[in-house]
Amino acid sequence: MKAVVKTERTHGGVQVLDVPTPTIGENEVLVKIKNASICGSDVHAYHFAPTHHFIQPPVIMGHECSGEVAEVGAQVKDFKPGDRVVIEAINYCGKCESCLRGNRHICNEFQIRGMHRDGIFAEYVAVPPADLHKIPDSLSFEKACLVEPTSVLTHAVLDRSNIRAGDLVLVTGPGPIGILAAQMVKAVGAEPVVVGIDSDEEIRLPIARELGCQTINVSQQSITDALQELYGRQTVHAVLECSGASPIFQTTLDVVAKGGSITLIGLFAKPVEANLSIAVRKEITIYTSFASTWFDFERAIKMLDQGLIQTDKLVAYYDPEDAVQAFEDAIAKKVPKPVFRF
Numbered sequence: 254m255k256a257v258v259k260t261e262r263t264h265g266g267v268q269v270l271d272v273p274t275p276t277i278g279e280n281e282v283l284v285k286i287k288n289a290s291i292c293g294s295d296v297h298a299y300h301f302a303p304t305h306h307f308i309q310p311p312v313i314m315g316h317e318c319s320g321e322v323a324e325v326g327a328q329v330k331d332f333k334p335g336d337r338v339v340i341e342a343i344n345y346c347g348k349c350e351s352c353l354r355g356n357r358h359i360c361n362e363f364q365i366r367g368m369h370r371d372g373i374f375a376e377y378v379a380v381p382p383a384d385l386h387k388i389p390d391s392l393s394f395e396k397a398c399l400v401e402p403t404s405v406l407t408h409a410v411l412d413r414s415n416i417r418a419g420d421l422v423l424v425t426g427p428g429p430i431g432i433l434a435a436q437m438v439k440a441v442g443a444e445p446v447v448v449g450i451d452s453d454e455e456i457r458l459p460i461a462r463e464l465g466c467q468t469i470n471v472s473q474q475s476i477t478d479a480l481q482e483l484y485g486r487q488t489v490h491a492v493l494e495c496s497g498a499s500p501i502f503q504t505t506l507d508v509v510a511k512g513g514s515i516t517l518i519g520l521f522a523k524p525v526e527a528n529l530s531i532a533v534r535k536e537i538t539i540y541t542s543f544a545s546t547w548f549d550f551e552r553a554i555k556m557l558d559q560g561l562i563q564t565d566k567l568v569a570y571y572d573p574e575d576a577v578q579a580f581e582d583a584i585a586k587k588v589p590k591p592v593f594r595f
């Protein structure tokens with residue numbers, strides 16, 4: 254079968270290879286992958302950024318997908334061929350203190366598909382049934398492919414912030430996660446303002462505006478000036494930090510209102526320097542949000558199915574043979590979310 258494989262510990266080093274189709278054990282399910290999308294973290298893996306040097310090629314890449322059950326092992330009771338599914342990205346041990354305390358998504362033995370172990374940029378994947386979620390017939394494979402990234406935002410916005418209906422919320426970074434975050438903010442009745450820079454002006458900020466969000470280009474205007482112009486105030490109630498740009502953290506401390514919250518979602522490329530006394534005096538709550546849980550997958554499926562989260566403006570489709578082009582287009586910010594059709 255065809256698979257997109259990280260083959261070398263270098264920038265790029267990605268090849269489309271013919272690999273053996275997996276065979277399933279008694280308690281495994283063979284999933285035929287329909288759609289699979291490139292995550293920002295896959296781009297880091299493509300670059301072979303220092304944060305991703307733990308990857309040991311050859312590894313089949315990818316963790317965001319939708320598919321159909323092709324075959325089930327003898328012991329599998331809850332799934333049958335033809336079931337439409339999405340696959341969880343994280344592998345957890347189920348035995349460590351984090352898992353036992355109900356935090357499987359931050360398992361001490363945390364592994365993510367496509368990085369620590371083979372992923373889903375392939376025609377077929379063998380997985381345990383516990384890693385699958387059924388999706389309704391009304392939810393297309395194209396939309397369901399974005400369940401995993403959407404689940405990252407149900408986790409961040411619904412559980413790891415104190416955003417309330419009516420709040421003004423700054424979303425820093427207009428990549429796919431930022432655009433999904435802004436829609437999640439709208440879904441809970443709050444108002445998102447999406448922050449980007451000049452290089453986002455061509456594709457990403459226009460998408461945010463098409464989805465009904467106000468935007469600020471910080472290469473052109475300060476956030477406080479823009480807020481004053483848009484809302485007649487200079488602060489926001491909450492921030493969702495989706496850029497990973499280290500200098501933005503101090504700015505978010507400055508613009509969040511007293512008693513407000515900041516949720517850090519992006520991984521910072523460099524250590525952050527900030528005057529935290531400002532956070533103390535304003536009694537700001539600083540949350541972090543990492544990946545997502547079983548429940549977040551279920552919530553993301555429902556929100557996508559209900560049309561609360563739109564994905565069509567984010568995606569462009571590629572043949573897996575053109576994987577290198579898909580990665581290069583993501584890096585060039587031409588396409589927020591390249592999606593393979595397997």
Ligand SMILES: [Zn+2]
Nearest residue numbers: 292293294317
């Ligand atoms: Zn991802």
Ligand SMILES: [Zn+2]
Nearest residue numbers: 346349352360
């Ligand atoms: Zn664990």
